[in-house]
Amino acid sequence: MNDKFLKPYNPQETEPRIYKEWLDSGFFNPDNLPERHKIPYTIMMPPPNVTGILHMGHAMMLTVEDIMIRYQRMLGKKTLWLPGTDHAAIATQARVEKDIYKKEEKNRYDLGREELLKRIDKFAKESHDTITSQIKVLGASCDWSREAFTLDEKRNLAVRTVFKKMYDDGLIYRGNRIINWDPKGQTTISDDEIVYEEEKTKFYYFKYGPFVIGTTRPETKFGDKYVVMHPDDKRYSEYKHGQKIDLEWINGPITATVIKDKSIDMEFGTGVMTITPWHSKEDFEIGERHNLDKEQIIDKYGRLLPIAGEFSGMKIAEARLKIIEKLKSKGLLEREEDYIHNTATAERTGGKIEPQIMNQWFVAVNKKFTLPHSEINGISSGAETTLKEIMKNAVEGGLVNIIPDYFSKTYFHWIENLSDWCISRQIWYGHRIPVWYKGEEIYCDIEAPKDDGYVQDEDTLDTWFSSALWTFSALGWPEKTKDLELYHPTDVLETGYGIIFFWVARMIMMSGYNLGTIPFKNVYFHGTVRDAKGRIMSKSLGNGMDPLEVAKKFGMDAGRMALIVGIAPGTDTKIAEDKIKGYKNFANKVWNIARFVFSNTEDVKYDPTFEDYNISDKELIDERRAVLEDITGEMNEYKIYIASEKLYHYIWHRFADIILEESKKIFDSGKPEEKVSRKQFLLKTFDEILHALHPFMPFLTEEIWSEMPIDNKKLLMIEKWPI
């Protein structure tokens, strides 16, 4: 027995050494796996954003995926786990801009596009290096030779190719539509990037000719020359649709037009409202229905335009108070009430969203097009379909299996309410839109036009556009690569349920559209990792836990176990140091089992094919097989949270507590045959335990197994799973 077993297990020394052995072996790359590994099994790593460092949520994700991959590798699959990072356009740019402003008090316009991009690239590179080294500490057995970045050249080609194809199919279009404008970030954002915050404000009632209208936003009311009510509202039946009414308003007399529209809620306020189609989605839609004029009131910096007369140039907050004052002095303010409502803010910058009508690029989700090749249920090759239908059918037909199942309900609910996706962003870091203009002419192609005089669109694409291509772009598409043929569709997408819409749905959409296939067969949602008090870990709370610290203090194997045992998919979990410490003790327990087994079996030669067991050992073998079969079943159903717990229990409370204790008596006073039988049994059982435990605690098991008295052995990571 190696003397190192006389000391407690030392993960800090072991883990980096073992990771290097794995890397040197080349077995993370499926091309280098032995002959028996034939059937492909693929996981694309959800690329972490290059905005900083990994947190415990990433650690959980990587652990779950590593367990799946290691398990499948041991089963004999040709396993590819492809790592990468995400440029995360708006998040990264916002982060770097903030840093620059703090240090130099300069904004992006002071620096200019080129200089800002240079600085972001540098930051992204550093962040990437930190992240990849963290992934290695976690023990991730991913194929570094295939690493990809969502903003590298190959991925950029994929993005341009898709854009061009969708443009030609009429699925990407440019239009003046109402979008979410973030005055702080100076960009549009998609509906999904909005977070609602509760706001206490005032609800004002103003006299508007013969009506009383309610509003929370007096500063938008300058252009309001339409007064809208429900056609069935008896209180206002004397007013006819299209009727003109002269009335006194903020800056003098105006002529208002009566509009009857069924979208009006008769119960709310006075049942009458004026509309501002340029700055409200609902008003915009009413305006579209009745073909009404639209006027811009607020500019993109949140200041009032000349239409506001004496209030022109003022910021919203300032103007609001002054306008109320004026209306009050004119006797037009009837009353005001306290009001609580949700206000839209930008997820990344916290800016207050100001709806605006702008010329932007959109993906049409309800537009029909012909899908030349389809493997998706309910859509035949060459049939007409829509992007929405692709998303719906892929899951409805059971091609994409969502774990846990109840998230498919959330998914369908979202799809039903889905509208076109605004993909253009007025930021500089990201994939530039492959469209060029010359006068009125618009040119869209993969490459820039050769003729002079074309100017490229200034905007970049929503970061999720490139993420949506990830399963196939990272395998080399649009090139027809061997990898693409072999590894797509992938087997599992493992990610947080928080990005089901942002990412999961859009991957299904893009894979369906571009390849006619699903991007993955299973979606496994992990929950959110929270602190011991159930709070989300965040920088501002200072309650974050650094995976590197965990590795240093307890060993990563212990950290991994703490992140998966007993944690059902889709369920949030609280993690405290006590739990990790428990699995550190477990690692040491396994280490000591090794010490006991090895030191008590030195006088026999381990024979894995030994069969001459006595009756009681045979019974134990049956039991062992039953346990391992049970665990295998759970693993095949992606129930790693149960499999790991059962294994833990068998190792500690069955094998160590009962079987080893009993063995002491046998070694002390048993018959010679009994001793041999038991020694072979212990070696064989421990051997299988190390195999089964390997996906969960890879470092520890690899280290111990290297001391197993077996001839010509390689690495545990490519050994056969015991069942």
Next chain:
RNA sequence: GGGCGAUUAGCUCAGAUGGUUAGAGCGUACGAUUCACAUUCGUAAGGUCACAAGUUCGAUUCUUGUAUCGCCCACCA
């Protein structure tokens, strides 16, 4: 406002396609031990499985409703 989920031992959570004593980890109490164990082992206490009604021979598990909590979505001016 719409949707989804949760409510099981002091704490954190599993679980049962309905059927004898409902589980784990941590914690607690008592005892043993340095004989593989930066310890570990044994024993014990502790639960009308949120509440109510229904289906059933039988429900904590299925159905409906109620309450509380959480999450997601949403244009009520």
